[in-house]
Amino acid sequence: MPDSITAPSRPRIATARRGPLEFLGAYIERHAQTFVASLGRMTRQPFATLMTIAVIGIALALPLCLDLLVDNVRAATGTWGGAVELSVYFKPDVKLAKAEQLASALRQRSGIASVDVIAADEALKEFREFSGFGPALDALTDNPLPHALVIRPSPDRVASPSHIDALRRYLQNWPEVDLVQVDTEWVERLQSILDVARRLLLLAAVLLGAGVIVIVGNTIRLDIENRRTEIEVTKLVGGSDAFVRRPFLYSGFWYGLGGSLLAWGLVTLGIHLLEAPVNRLAGLYGSSFKLVGLDPRMTAILLAAGAILGWLGSWLATARHLRAIEPTA
């Protein structure tokens, strides 16, 4: 063929003769390079970058704070477990010795913090003192009150109504027991309040997450406008849509990750500032309550969520705006 004389054979495209390993190496190299380059570009406009990251950080910190509030309230009610008590009233013919024997058996059970025996005589004395019915009670020939037990569940079980209910049913089945009284109402109410708070938290997280997507999307849109020439030239020399889009996707990733790191910092700082006063307050109530901070799992979720939201925002912006830029040279 005469063609082969005038046009010497050489690889038409640079990628023509490469093994799969070489291809993978080039692929990783290219991504790593863009990955770092997009970060470098952001540091060259520190003020604009920090503004964006600050907005994302605050948006992410809000649901995070709500989440910690819910966690802490739950933990706090755990340490106020003394407030939940079961009162067990024995049948009138049950002797005090039997009541004490049952009490010590109960103390062996798990999930129980303390068991106090209230003898009938003591109960009557107390009642006489505090009720103001003293003279009326004197008219009685014998003590109408039974022996009783006051049971406090252990703190870690107190927030669980099902556990307390199970305990109540267990006690009720004893032949010696006449009546078991539990005041679980406030625990249930607290649970409902926490449920509402958790639902609010979910709503806030969804809304603010959408906010992060919009913030990143808008930042990337401006970035695309600023780099119009570069995009045009890249497309002119054969850059595909994916190639042109890649640095913007990585920028979105960095914005999101930076924002979630800032949110982590803000929340950690907040916990640190609140720790001393909260401990003092808990001390005044005789509670050993400790403020719960961000655990590693929550931190990982936060960082991943930030990075994914940032990536998503920039994906949407590039899908919308990059296509519109075509070289017109």
Place this chain on the structure above:
Amino acid sequence: MIHFEHVHKRYPNGREALSDVTLNVSDGEMVFLTGHSGAGKSTVLKLIALIDRPSRGRVIVNHQNISGVSRRRIPAFRRQIGVVFQDHKLLHDRPVFDNVALPLIISGMRRRELDKRVRAALDQVGLLGKENVAPLELSTGEQQRVGIARAVVSKPLVLIADEPTGNLDPELALEIMRVFRRLNDVGVTVMVATHDLHVVDHFGLRRIALDHGRVAENDDEAGYAG
């Protein structure tokens, strides 16, 4: 290598940029596309680089009918041809090396080989040693040569240039054209659009003259003259 058959290009504003243009450039040939501004030179080059599509007629580049190239395939198509622009279209936020390396980075070449190729391309245009200089620190002629290095670094079979000497004095213009000539010597098909007849006469190569969107003169009478 470049083949136009009864090509028309009408812009949305009604201007007919090309009317019934038929021309042919063989493999390994170098031709000048002449005519004053507005004659349709740039439109011919835009159709070759798929920056625009013809309204009617067939354009075949490197044995491919470009009307069959979908939007998604345009980048891969463009990587087969080198384009040199009158205004260089260099990126001023990065040094010469990065400008020239851009097509290779796009095609996914690894650093070691890329280094060699960029240096070779810069050597071809006489700018070896200027890798780390910012484009704006270079003279216009040097910037144009960076643009040429970028166009040839991926070793395209076709090189097209739109008024590459437009802003240069005659001496520099000849020097740039010699660069194209050398590339043509190693087998690249070259089409240079220019209105600089002085340069065209100096090289004595085939010329295709356009006038008001029509082929007015085509030395290649035996072949595909319109």
